[in-house]
Amino acid sequence: MSEIKKEAPDSENTASRRDFLKLTGALAGAAAVAQVAITNKAAHASSGGEEGHGPQWGMLIDINLCIGCQYCTFACEAINNLADDMKYCVVTTETTQSGEEFFLSRPCMHCQEAPCVHVCPVRATFKRPDGIVAMDYTRCIGCRYCQVACPYDARVFNWRDPIELSPQSPTFGLQEVDNRPRGVVEKCTFCTHRIDPGLERGLVPGIDPQATPACVVACPTTARIFGDLNNPESPVSVALSEAKTIMRLREELSTEPHVYYIPPQTDNRFQGS
16 A cells, blocks of 8 residues: 655645545436435334444434535534534535535444444544444544545544634534544544433433534534434434435445435435335
8 A cells, every 4th residue: 555645735625525426426416326325214214233232323314404504514613623624524515416406414424334444554443332433533643544445535634733712612612522633533423422421411312412413403404313223212213214215325335324314305316215
């Protein structure tokens, strides 16, 4: 494998929006249809994790309800104390076959079979028993193999020293986690710093705001739903079972993402069951 140099790129997101859509093959252009998997809702609703009967955290994003306000992104930046050029959750504007625009919100997919976990040479990236793909920043050596391996462009390299205060604070919240050092790869964690202590206090992630990812709490249209995929009564399981059509990005890769989407109702490519 050739050496990965660490010079800062001209843009923090080295993969352009066009390159990402080419990579994912999801939701954009007629050629993408063959690459987007439309999966039976019953199969999704019953598909928990591989870790027995414990919780498997997941998210459903209803594209029809997303208004592109980016409050999810801003809240994430605030509580993680991110600079504007560091985003764990990206919202892009896409177009249906009929020419209508919609917004695609893209956090980490927390894949069941996560490529990033398999390539990390020091096990800084690992999968928790509850399905969350997490990071140990004390182990990360900044090789960026995980960033290259991720088919969703969901990881960002930290080129800078920690900032004093995110531009999104205090409007969208205050810092809730420790700063990460320069030279590591960062990503969405589903806000484990809320989930773990929330469970200890008897709170329910996806219902109680203090135990729910900040992006979900910040959404003004409830386009994002979070919960335990192994619990049929959780908010996300109920929403999955009620949705007419659901999908996951790049299912042909068999990464088994824990993030699901309700596709645009105006795009007839996604109206099968």
